[in-house]
Amino acid sequence: MDLFEDGPAPAGNQPEYTVSELSGAVKRVIEGEFGLVRVRGEVGRVSRPASGHLYFDLKDDRSVIAAVSWKGQVARMQVRPEEGMEVVATGRMTTFPGQSKYQLIVEDVAPAGAGALMAMLEKRRAALAAEGLFDAERKKPIPYLPGVIGVVTSPSGAVIRDILHRLRDRFPRHVLIWPVAVQGQACAPEVAAAIRGFNAIEPGGAVPRPDLIIVARGGGSLEDLWGFNEEIVVRAAAASRIPLISAVGHETDTTLIDFAADRRAPTPTAAAEMAVPVRMELLAQVDGFGARAMRAVVAGVGLRGQRLRDLGRALPRADALTQGPAQRLDLWAGRLGSGLGMAAARKRRVFEARAGLVRPELLLGLVAHRRRDLGERGLRLDAMAERRRERLEARLAALAGRLAPSLARIVGDAERKVRDGRDKLAALAERLDAAPEARLAEARQRMEALDRMRATLGYAETLKRGFAVVRGDGAVVTSKAAAERAAAIEIEFADGRVAVGGRPRPKKPGEGPEQGSLF
Template sequence: MNDSLSLDAKLLAESGDGDNAPPLSVSEISGSLKRVVEDRFGYVRIRGEISGFKRAASGHVYMALKDDKAVLDGVMWKGNAARLAFAAEDGIEVVVSGKLTTYPGRSKYQVVIDKMELAGEGALMQLFEKLKAKLQGEGLFDADRKRNTPFLPKTIGVVTSPTGSVIRDILHRLADRCPSHVIVWPVLVQGEGAAKQIANAVNGFSNMESGGGLRRPDLVIVARGGGSIEDLWSFNEEEVVRAIAGCTIPVISAVGHETDTTLSDFAADLRAPTPTAAAEMAVPVRADWLATLSDAKARMARAVQRGFTTAQERLEAQRRLMPALNDLLRPHQQRVDELSDALNYALSQQVGQARNNFAATEGSLRPALLKQKLESGQKNLARFDLPVALIRRPLDDARQRLDSLWRLAQQVSPDGPLKRGYARISSQDGSFVGGREDAIRQGRVNLHFHDGKVGALIEDESGNSAISSAQKAKAKPVPKRPKVKKPADDRQQDLF
C-alpha cells in the first residue's frame, strides 16, 4: 500500500510521455488571461452605481461599479477624468464605456473607463437633489442672503453665449425699456468646460474694481436659452452655484424657460423665467418713468400755485382789516405840530434869557474898569517885594537837598550798572522782569544798555519760543483817557 502511494505522489515534478501541458509561470498565465479578456471585451458599456469614488493626487480616478449582485472595479485615467461633464460621487448611477482588462499584481480584473455618463434623467435628478440638499444645508439658498437689485443700474454685466439669440433678446428689450450700458462676458453655456467659464465670468465681474478702465457693473445677469436638463446642467455645477452666491454684485438668474429650474436660480438674488424677462426686471420702462416724473412735476406745480393763491387770498383779507395809512399818521402829525410850536416858544424864551444875562455881565468888561483892576494888582505886588538874599537862601538849601537826593537816586537806580556792561530787562509795556519764569511768560522782552535798548525773544531750554498766540497778536493801543472838560463857570473870572 505504501508503494502505491509513492508512485502517485512524487516529490519532484516530472513530465511524462505524451504530456502536452507543460507548467506555466504566474506571469505567463496572467498575461494570457489579460490578452484573452482584452480581445474578448475590447469595448463594453456597463451600467452600475458608483461606490468608493476616489480621485488620486495624480488625477486618476478609482471606483467600483455595483448592482445588487456583483461589483466591478474601474479606473479612469487623468485625461478622461478631466473631461467629466459632472461631479461624480458615490451613489450615482452611471453608464460607462471602455474596455475590460486585468491587473496581474492583484489577480483582479477591472474596466478602464474612457467615458462616463449619467444613467438617464433619473440619475441626473438624483445628483441634482443631492447637491441641492448639500448647498442648502450650507445656507447658500437662504432668503436673508438675497439682495435687492438696483432700481436703475447704469451698467449691466451679462454672462451668456455671444452668438445665441439670448443676448440679442436682452439687448433689444433693454433698448426698448431703458437704454443701459451693457458689458457681455462671452462663455460656453453647455458642454465641456462651460461650468468653469461661467464661474470665472461671475467671479470676474465680482472682482472688478470701481474707477478702472472698464466700468464695474451694478447688476449681473446670468442667462441661457431653454433646453433639456442635460443642456442646462452647467448651471447646476457646484462651482457655478458658489460663484453666483458669493458674487458681490446683485445677480439675476435667467436660465431656460419658465418651467426649467437650476441650482443657479436658488443661489441668485432674483430669478427670471426667461432672459427677456430678466431684462424687464433689470430696468424700468423709461417712458413710464418719464410719465411719472412729468405727473409729479405737474402735481408739484399745482401745489405751489395753490399755496401761492391761498397766501395771496389771506394777504388780501388781512389788508382789508388793516386801517388806512393816513388814519395811522394823522395823530402823529398833530403831535409833531404841537411839539414844533412848543419848541419855537422855548427857543424864544432861552434867547431872551441869554440876552438879559449878557447885558448884566457887559458892564463889568469895560476897558476903564479892567485898567483900574490892573493898577490895583500892580500896587499889591510891589508891596510884597522881598530882598534877593532872603529869597536865595531857601533856594540854595533846596538845591543842596535836591543834589543829595539825586546822588542817592543814582546809586539805587537800575540803570546805574549799565555803563559797567550790565543790562536791564523789561517787558513790552515797560514793567520790570526779575526772574526766569517771568521772562518765559513774557516771551518777548526789551534789553536796556547804557546806550539804548533792543528787543529780544525768550526761548526755553529746548530752543522753543514761549510766545503764546495771544502774545503774538499785535497789542491793541491803550486808548487815551478822555480829557475831562471842566464845567463852565457862569461867573465872570478875575483876569488877574
Template sequence: MSSFFDNDSPSNLTEYSVSELSGSIKRTVETAFDQVRVRGEISGYRGPHSSGHAYFSLKDDRARIDAVVWKTSFSRLKVRPEEGMEVIATGKITTFPGSSKYQIVIETLEPAGAGALMALIEERKRKLGAEGLFDPARKRPLPFMPRVIGVVTSPTGAVIRDILHRISDRFPVHVVVWPVKVQGEGSGEEVANAIRGFNAFEPHGPTPRPDVLIVARGGGSLEDLWSFNDEIVVRAAAESRIPLISAVGHETDWTLIDYAADVRAPTPTGAAEMAVPVKAELQAQLSGLSARLQGSTLRQMDQRRQQVRALVRALPSLDQLLALPRRRFDEAASGLGRGLELNTLNKRRSFERTAAHLRPDMLSNRIAERRQMLNERMTRAERTVERLIDRSKSRIGRADAALASLPSRLKSQTSRMRDRLANLSRSADTAVRHQLVRARGELSAQERMLQSLSYKNVLKRGYAVIRDEDNRPVSEAAMLPAGSGISIEFSDGRIGAITTEGGEPPAGARKRGARSAEPKATEPRPAASKTADPTAPPKQGSLF
C-alpha cells in the same frame, strides 16, 4: 526498467514565471475587453486622490467591479462621480498584476437615464438647500434703473440678440456681454467663472461693474441644461454680490440656478424686461407728475398770496406804530435842557464840598502823624532784631556744646551699625546659599527634561535626520528630486549623499559598499564653546 518507473515523468506543459503569466492575462483581458460600457451604481467614492486619480467601485445586486478614473480623464468628465449614483461608464478592462485583480479604466461617465439625472438634481437640491443657498431671506431686489447690465450667455445664439433688442426697445443702457459655452464639457466652469469675474470688477474701473446680471440660455432637454445644475454654478450664483436674474430655458424648464438666483425669469426676453423699465412709460409718468407738481405749485402760491394779503390787512398803519415812540421822543427832548442845568448845579456843589477840606494846616497835621507812625515802627523793628540776635547766640552756644560730645556718640553708633551689618551679611550668605541650591536643582530638572526631549536621543536608537542643500529638514521623499544633494545626520556625525530615481543606489554603489563595510569617517565638527552649549548648566558664581 524498475528505476525508470520509480521516477516521475516530466510534463510537456510550458513553464511560466508569475510575472509572465500575469502579463499574459493582462494582455488577453485588455484585448478582449478593449472598449466596454458598464451600467452600475457607484460605491466607495471618497473624492479624487491626492494624485488626481479617482478610485471607486461599480456594483449591482449580484456583482462588483473595481473602477479607476485617471487624472487626465477625470478633468474631462461631464458628470462627476458621486456616492450611490447610477451611471453608465465607458472604458476598458485591465488587470493589476500586483494583486491579481481586474478593474475598469473609465474614460467617460454619464448618468443612467433621465430618472437618474432627476434623482441627482433632487439630491443636490436638498444638499444645497440645507446649506441655506436657496433661502428667500438672502435674495436681493433688483435695481429699478440700472446703468450697466452684465449678460452671461453664448455670443452666437439668438438669446443675446433677443436680450439686446428688448433692452434697446425698452430702455437703452450699457450692456457688457461675457461670452461662455452654455452646453457641453467645461460649460459649467465657464458660467461660474463669468459670474465671479463680473463680481470682481472695480466699481470705477476701466470696465464698468454691472448693476444687475443676467444668466441666459435658450430651451433644451434636461441634458442640454445640465450645466446650470452644476454645483459650482449654483454656488457662484449664490455668492454673487450683484443681483442676478436666471433666464435658463423656457417657462417650464427649471434648473438649480433658478433657486439660487435673486429672480427667475421665464425666458431670456422676460429677463430683459425685468432688468429695465419702459422708457416711454417713465417719460409719460414723469410728464404727468411734472404737470401735477406745476398745478400744485400754482395753487399753493395762490393760497400763500391770499394769506399774505389777509395778514397785511390786519397790520396797523405806519402812523399808529410811530405815535407812541414819537411822543416819548418829544418829552425827552423838552426835559433835556432842564436836566443839564440841574446836573451842572449838582456837580458844582460837590466840588465846593471837596475843596473845603483841602487846607494847608490839615496837610501839615497829616504829615506829622505819618512821621510819628514811621518812628514807632522803626523802634519796634530795632527791638525785634536785637531779640533775634540773642536767640541766635543761644542756639550757637548749644550747638557748640553738642559738637563737643559728638565723637563719643559717633563711636557708639558706628559700633552698633558694624554689629548690625555683620548680622545682615551672615543672613545674606545663608539666603544666597539656599537660593543657589534651589537654582541648581531647578536647572538640573530642566537639563534632564531637555535631554529627554532632544532629537539626538532618537538618533541613538537608529534613526537619522535628512537635510536638503539649504540645511532644512526633509520630511517627505517627494520634496527631493533625483540628483539632489542631501546630508544625513546620525548620532555620531553627518555624511553627504545624492538622491536617485526610485530610491535605488547608483550603479556600482552597492559593490563599493560591500568592499568597505565601515562607515565613512565624518569630518570633525568644530567644538562648540562651553558658554554656547544650550544644554550645559550655567556656572554658579559667588556674590562676594
C-alpha cells in the same frame, strides 16, 4: 559530476507560462470578449488624485467592479460620478497585471434615468439650503437703473442677442459680456470664474464695475443645464456682492443657481426687462410729473395770494399803527434834555465827595507800607535760598562719599573679569593647539578601520573562505544559461585562476556524460 545540472523534467506535456505571459493572455481574452460594454450600477468609493484621473467603484447588491477614467476622459464627461449615484457607465474591460485584477476603463457616465439625477439634485439643494445660501435675508435689491450690466453667457448664441435687443428697446445701457461655456464639463468652472471676475473689478478702474450681473442660457434638457446645478456655481452666486439675476433655461426649467440668485427670471428676455425700465415710459412719466408740478405751483400761488389779500383786509391802517408810538417818542424826546442835566449833576456830587478823601499823605503812607513789605519778603527769600544751598551741599557731599567705594568696587570687578578672561583665553589657546593633532589621530584611526573593513568585505577575503568566481568570455557568470553560452570558462580561486574549457559538444544517443567536463 557536472557543475550545472538541468532541473527536473515536466511531469506531463502541459506548457509552462511565465507570470507575464499568463497575465497577458488573460488581458487579451478579457479585452477581446468585452471590447465595449455598458454597465449599470451604483457608484461606490470615489478617488480624485492630483494626477487628474478618476478612480471609483461600480457595485450592486452582490458584486463590485473597479473603474477608472483617465484625465482626458474625465474632462469630456457631462456628469461626473459621485458616491451614491446610480449610473450607466460606458467603457471597455481590461486587466491590471500589477495587482492581478480586472477593471473597467470608463469613457462616459450617464445617470440611470432622470429620477436618479433629480434625487441627486434634491440632495444637493437640501445641503446648500441648510447652509443658508438660499435664505431670503441674503437677497440684495436689484438697482432701478443700473449704469453697467455684466452678462455671463455664450457670445455666439441667440441669448445674448435677445438680451441686447431687449435692452436697446427699453433703455440702452453699457453692457459687459463675459464669454463662457454654457454646457459641458467647462461650464461650471467658467461661470463661477466669471461671477467672481465681475466682483473683483475695482470701482473707478479702466474697466467699469457692473451694477448688475445677468447669468443667462437658453433652454435644454436637465443634463444640458447641469452645469448651473454645480456647487461651485451656486456658491459663487451666493457670494456675489453685485446683485445677480438668474435667467437659465425656459420658464419651466429650474436650476440651483435660481435659488442662490437675488432674482430669478423665467427667460433671458425677461431678465433684460427686469434689469431696466422702459425709457419712453419714464419720459412720459417724467412729463406727467412736470405737468402736475406746474399745475400744483400755479394753484398754490393763487391760493396763497387770495389768503394774503384776506389777511390784509383784517389788518388796521398803517397810520393808526404808528400814531401811538410817534406820540410816545415825542414825549420822551422832550424829557431827555432835563434828564441828562440832572444825571450829570448827580455824578459830579459823588465824584467831589470821593475826591476829598484822596490826599498825598495817604498815598505816601501806602507806598512806604508796600516798601517795608517788599523788604521783609526779600530777606525771607535770601534765607530760604541759603538753606536750600546748604541742603544741596550736604547731599552732594553724601553722594561723593558713596561714590568712592562704588568706583573702587567697579574697578576691582573689572580687573577680576580681565584676569578671568586672560585665563580662559590661555585655556582656549591650549585646546586650539591640541585640536589639530587630536583630529588627525581620529581621522587616521577611522581610515585604518575603513581599510580593514574594505579588506574584510572585499571579494578576495571571500575567495580565501573557499568560494570561487566563474567568468565566461571575460565576464562574471551568475547563471547556468550564461555559462552554457560562454565560449571559454575561467575560475578564479584565492591563489590564482584556472581555465576550464568552452561549450560542450552534443551527446550521441546512448552516450553517458563526458568525463572531465564541467557540464
